[in-house]
Amino acid sequence: MIHDVEVAGAGMHPFGRHPDRSLKDLARIAIVNALDDAGLRLADLDAVYSANSLAGLLGGQEQIRGQTVVRDLGLEGVPVVNVENACASGSTAFREAVTAVRAGTSRIALVVGHEKMYVDDRNASLEALRSASDLEVTTGMGLQFTAIYAMRLQARLAEGSLTLDDLARATVKSHAAGARNPDAQHRREFTSEDVLAARKIADPLTLPMCSSVCDGAAAVIVAHRDAIDSAGRPRVRVRASALGTGTSTDDTEVAVAVSRRAYEQSGIGPGDIEVLEVHDAMAPGELLYYEHLGLCERGQAGELLRRGVTDLGGKQPVNPSGGLCSRGHPVGATGVAQLAELTWQLRGQAGARQVEHARTALAQNSGGWADGDSAVCAVHILESAS
Amino acid sequence: MILPTVDTAGSQLSTGRHRLDPDTGTLLGSGCAECGWISWPPRAGCPRCHSMQVDPVTLPTSGIAHTWTRVWVPIEGIAPPYDLAVVLLDEVRVFAHLLGVGDRFDTPAPVRLEIGTAEDRPRFWFVPV
Numbered sequence A: 001m002i003h004d005v006e007v008a009g010a011g012m013h014p015f016g017r018h019p020d021r022s023l024k025d026l027a028r029i030a031i032v033n034a035l036d037d038a039g040l041r042l043a044d045l046d047a048v049y050s051a052n053s054l055a056g057l058l059g060g061q062e063q064i065r066g067q068t069v070v071r072d073l074g075l076e077g078v079p080v081v082n083v084e085n086a087c088a089s090g091s092t093a094f095r096e097a098v099t100a101v102r103a104g105t106s107r108i109a110l111v112v113g114h115e116k117m118y119v120d121d122r123n124a125s126l127e128a129l130r131s132a133s134d135l136e137v138t139t140g141m142g143l144q145f146t147a148i149y150a151m152r153l154q155a156r157l158a159e160g161s162l163t164l165d166d167l168a169r170a171t172v173k174s175h176a177a178g179a180r181n182p183d184a185q186h187r188r189e190f191t192s193e194d195v196l197a198a199r200k201i202a203d204p205l206t207l208p209m210c211s212s213v214c215d216g217a218a219a220v221i222v223a224h225r226d227a228i229d230s231a232g233r234p235r236v237r238v239r240a241s242a243l244g245t246g247t248s249t250d251d252t253e254v255a256v257a258v259s260r261r262a263y264e265q266s267g268i269g270p271g272d273i274e275v276l277e278v279h280d281a282m283a284p285g286e287l288l289y290y291e292h293l294g295l296c297e298r299g300q301a302g303e304l305l306r307r308g309v310t311d312l313g314g315k316q317p318v319n320p321s322g323g324l325c326s327r328g329h330p331v332g333a334t335g336v337a338q339l340a341e342l343t344w345q346l347r348g349q350a351g352a353r354q355v356e357h358a359r360t361a362l363a364q365n366s367g368g369w370a371d372g373d374s375a376v377c378a379v380h381i382l383e384s385a386s
Numbered sequence B: 001m002i003l004p005t006v007d008t009a010g011s012q013l014s015t016g017r018h019r020l021d022p023d024t025g026t027l028l029g030s031g032c033a034e035c036g037w038i039s040w041p042p043r044a045g046c047p048r049c050h051s052m053q054v055d056p057v058t059l060p061t062s063g064i065a066h067t068w069t070r071v072w073v074p075i076e077g078i079a080p081p082y083d084l085a086v087v088l089l090d091e092v093r094v095f096a097h098l099l100g101v102g103d104r105f106d107t108p109a110p111v112r113l114e115i116g117t118a119e120d121r122p123r124f125w126f127v128p129v
Helices: A021-038 A054-057 A065-073 A089-103 A122-130 A145-158 A164-180 A192-197 A254-267 A285-292 A301-306 A323-327 A330-345
Strands: A005-016 A048-052 A080-083 A108-116 A200-202 A215-224 A235-243 A273-278 A360-367 A376-384 B026-032 B052-057 B062-071 B084-087 B092-098 B108-113 B123-127
Touching: A005 A021, A005 A089, A005 A330, A021 A065, A021 A108, A021 B052, A048 A065, A048 A089, A048 A330, A054 A108, A054 A122, A054 A330, A054 B123, A080 A089, A080 A330, A089 A108, A089 A235, A089 A254, A089 A330, A089 A360, A089 A376, A108 A330, A122 A301, A122 A323, A145 A164, A145 A200, A145 A285, A145 B062, A145 B084, A164 A192, A164 A285, A164 A301, A164 A323, A192 B052, A200 B062, A235 A254, A235 A330, A254 A285, A254 A360, A254 A376, A273 A330, A285 A301, A330 A360, B026 B108, B062 B092, B084 B108
Parallel strands: A048 A080, A048 A108, A273 A360, B092 B123
Antiparallel strands: A005 A215, A005 A235, A108 A215, A235 A376, A360 A376, B026 B052, B062 B084, B062 B108, B084 B092, B108 B123
């Protein structure tokens, strides 16, 4: 039963620029925080799922990135699986851990996502991100993920179903949330005027609308409920885990298809979700996901935002952490950070950004680009089990 | 640069599948011999019926720019600003550069294909009609 699978602990290394920290340092701190949070020790872990996307391209460390990270901490012997699935690596690693615990091959698994994108040559980081597309197709094209989101949004501006003001408003919301999150990379608030007047990146996107290069790590402990002593602790269980890849033969976006699967698994619908973390690599991108995830009808995202439904104090708050744009997007760590955030939200431990009385939560993490849509999408639904 | 900056066509990493026909000035997709589905870029199999009987097919040279963006940040040594578009050639979506649109361009809008020389990067692009 998937309902037997719980998130027993969560931890982060703050996202941002950390020139004095190696990848091992970032991951170690997130892992230690997650273990402390769960009241567990390294010796309790029987499996590791490690997510990282760029350390191979940016540092040359390929093949055993997870082993290098956990062995530095003193963890040996257990199976370590290295997961790489573009910007959805973290949620894919989480799904693997959930699957293992469900299947009984693991009782207590560590999921850790870690990434260090600040390197001497900033251009190298942009180049490395480009490899989340089919290079045989895109090389020489000047493909950038900012441009991909920009074209999706530009189409919506052209048809009149979103306005520039909506895009700015979503960005202001993102940064307001990031400002409340001590683990966020960007903690400065913006006005709509600031956002629209900022440096252009890819029309209609400006700099504050876009996630940036970032260092960071996040970890969660996935466990069978019988394997941990939860007495006195708030409990969070996994209600759905869905993963998919885009299709080119119909117009259904991958986030639509995968979230439908997650809703079917969970037996609840989009109207029942009380807090969400969505993949806003560019802040206004969250508007598109309101529609893909079924929070509103097609073309109604701007209205949902303007009505405040997705604000921190609204009925269905989206990205209380600040999301990818403001919390930061260290690629391999992002999906795990979403799940850590939702764990804290469901336990009532999210501090100044706490969503009141949230009992069901959804994380959507997408990655890569293939034939016009994301190459991967993962959707998880968590719920308070206390 | 840590990734290849030129077409990998002809390298050992390439499928070796031709994506354009410089003689006729057209893009080449793959057409399914079973169900007729056309893919761009060309593939070894059909994503709709899973037949592996696919053949090169010539795509139309005129279509509709569905959406576009002007990019202001350099990558791959391409000097900004440069313009990117998603173009619909009948039902087939093609991601490509857009040239000659000036300061104002409203999509959807009709465009046509141009193909450069073997030395040009990118090898093809679209221009407004």
